[in-house]
Amino acid sequence: MTEPPRAALLVQTHMSTPSPHVSTATCPECGGAQTDGFSCWGLLGAIIAWEMYDRELASEHFKTVAAYNLQHPAQFSEDALAGLREALAQQIDQGLPAAEIRKRMGASFEGSRRVLKPEAEQQPVLRGWRMTIADVYQGGQEGAAQRVRDWAASIRAELSDSQG
Numbered sequence: 255m256t257e258p259p260r261a262a263l264l265v266q267t268h269m270s271t272p273s274p275h276v277s278t279a280t281c282p283e284c285g286g287a288q289t290d291g292f293s294c295w296g297l298l299g300a301i302i303a304w305e306m307y308d309r310e311l312a313s314e315h316f317k318t319v320a321a322y323n324l325q326h327p328a329q330f331s332e333d334a335l336a337g338l339r340e341a342l343a344q345q346i347d348q349g350l351p352a353a354e355i356r357k358r359m360g361a362s363f364e365g366s367r368r369v370l371k372p373e374a375e376q377q378p379v380l381r382g383w384r385m386t387i388a389d390v391y392q393g394g395q396e397g398a399a400q401r402v403r404d405w406a407a408s409i410r411a412e413l414s415d416s417q418g
């Protein structure tokens with residue numbers, strides 16, 4: 255869980271402060287705007303690339319990846335998502351070190367068969383959010399760590415609202 259589940263972070267050189275170009279295309283899962291020609295997956299790669307130059311942002315890596323996955327849940331099993339929601343809440347409440355989270359999450363995330371849904375069942379469902387990865391990216395590298403924290407907290411609040 256320390257790296258996004260797919261390969262090809264091809265945008266790692268995208269390190270200048272962006273002047274966002276927001277197209278009218280939006281993500282079929284989180285509803286976020288495609289920005290600078292990036293889908294959400296591309297935006298995740300760009301933000302992870304910033305981590306190399308921003309230690310504070312790097313320290314929030316788990317939140318970045320967890321928040322991304324929780325807003326793009328189609329490929330994950332219900333069990334995996336439940337574990338991820340809980341780990342994110344613990345990270346927010348207790349500031350668990352990333353190494354500890356990896357240890358706890360290791361069991362549930364090792365072996366992609368239990369984590370990922372069969373491909374035929376992977377149906378993206380659009381859901382609206384207060385904040386998406388596009389909001390984190392569009393502010394540029396400056397202050398990105400704080401926006402990741404805000405993003406993660408907003409997801410946690412919205413998910414616990416919807417669970418009653």
Ligand SMILES: [Zn+2]
Nearest residue numbers: 281284286294
């Ligand atoms: Zn999205």
